[in-house]
Amino acid sequence: MILPPSTLGILGGGQLGRMFAVAARTMGYRVMVLDPGPDSPAGALADIHLCADYHDRAALERMGRACAAVTTEFENVPAESLEFLTQFCPVRPGAAAVAIAQDRRREKAFLQSKGFATAPFIAVEKHADLAVAFQCVGAPALLKTARMGYDGKGQAKVNSLAGLEAAFEQLGAATCILEAWLPLQTEISVVVARGVDGQTAAFPAVENRHANGILDISIAPAQVAEELAGKALETAVAIAAALDYCGVLAVEFFVLDDGRLLVNEIAPRPHNSGHYTLNACLTSQFEQQVRALAGLPLGAPDLLRPAAMVNLLGELWREGQEPPWGAVLSQPRAKLHLYGKGEARPGRKMGHFNVLADSADAALKAALDLRGALTA
Template identity: 55%
Template sequence: MNTQILPGSTLGMLGGGQLGRMFTSAAQIMGYKVVVLDPDPQSPAGVIADQHICAAYDDEKALDDMAKLCAAITTEFENIPAQTLAFLEQKTIVHPSSKALASTQNRNVEKNFIASLGIQTAPFFAIRQQQDIAEAEKVIGFPAILKVATFGYDGKGQIPCKTIEDVYAGFEALGEKECVLEQRIDLDKEISVVLARSQTGTIINFPVAENIHVNGILHTTSVPTSVHAEQAQKAIQMANDIAKGLGYVGTMAVEFFVSQSGEIIANEIAPRPHNSGHYTLDACHTSQFEQQVRMLCGLPAGDCDLITPVVMVNLLGDVWGNSQPHWETLLSETNIKLHLYGKQEARPGRKMGHFNVLAETVDQAMQQADTCFENLKAD
């Protein structure tokens, strides 16, 4: 059943970081009130929400209070405990579901799920104990990368491995927690598909984005991409199949590798709006965050079409140095849109904001983005 929730109602957001902040802003612009639950009293979403419940994600009294206030609840990131969503599902509308979230919280579970749909992944092997490593060597070629199975993001909990000895050392360095060993792809490009799936199963896709990572963290996203149309369409179909397989409702993203031989290989599922979808805030008719509101509230999806070529550049705490960046570098350019996340402290590797460069071509946007990024850095 598709239940429409209209402006004036209260929506809930589990998680108070920048994704929660941008959802909150989109929802408030559309006339909704927003309650954010996050344990950080200075969380970026909490400080702009209509109400901030400052509590742990497993605090049942706080969750009960939230459920009473909210017509529907969604999540900011995939590491919200699935049992938290299961608890809330007994009391109010929750999207994505606890079942969908549980399928994406562990890399081994996620990759097995993707493979079960007949979608190609990089060769992988679960490492749960030291004895598994000898078996992994039989099926995984090198170079490879060892990743913790849970709570790893933005390059954290990942160790490149050139030999089997590196895997033994890496497993020990990661505290012998459950890991996945992935064979490295002969990489040409990295792309992502951001989509929205409704309660009735209708899917609408944003344009495929091309991504460049630095030290495991997304640096730039450009749209349109340089991938062939048939490759882009294959990635879209794979992402849609994943969303359908999850029974997913909301905005989500799937990251893909494009190999040198042109294969499209699924990498990771993000059951939420995604960093590579931030370009939609300025370059599409509807942003990924408005789309998240629409899906949660049972409303028709907004138009996803691209208005202009765009390059998004992440701003990490490294850009701050010991002072504020040279904001005038960006703000003096009429085709650049700056988004800062309201975080109190700039730390190396911490996502503090982003900017979108809008131009007639991606090449023009990228050239300007690179120049402005270099000139932006604090002295």
């Protein structure tokens, strides 16, 4: 076990790294962040901020020699940088697991090879692949870049071969997957932690609602059948085991109109849909990340009270003015989390708030009322 006051490292300086840093420092650890941004949210709260590129071998070596273990804030850190760090200290999750999650082709092929159901898909690497891909998948379909897509970016819905050709050009003719568009009842996700010894702790399944491809609201627990929620938890735990994973992993699911559960994608890190755990669970997803990284026993993931999480995007900052935070701060069961980002842009995640209540329905209603007060 790695105990305080050891130094823990994290690659990436956004809001997930920031909340990791808060959890780690609360537990008595020192934190080193490597991120190229001089004003990174995580760097502002770290003991040491290495302002360097993720490929910078000198900076990586400095981190590896100074830290007892290193993790990552997001999946697009170069896998070779993670591999390089293993010369100096443990890296959790490992480069192999992160590399699978970095590429949608590899991710879906891996999931299917292990027996996990996904939406039908086919890889598209060049213009010559488009006609065959469209014939195989049909319409409507979703064209997604194989790498670097998130929050609705790097994807387009298509209804014809001409539309597919245009979308492929719009996405820069980058390697993509074409995925069948399926009739959805809802979308849910499960965040699971897995320790160095294979111990797992899964948080309850949550229901997710999106707007413009970006997560808008998460409701915990998900308002789905108990059997379905249980199957989602079992699947998330099984995926973590199949990856030989160590850390916090999020698994997103489609629930189809016919009741089938399909894996949408995985994220090798804490997840936006798990932010409710900061206030509603005995152990947050970020404390679990610290525990898994340090080789500690995992904390209990018990849901203490139903909750709803609402994302706060840059649109709320009208003409550069701060939103009326008093509307949230005056509510005794609401908790505001701001990420310390300097520039509010449309679609940029600037913070979130959680609302706890006696039922999921009550939490959702209170959260929607609060959001209405912020946008009035």
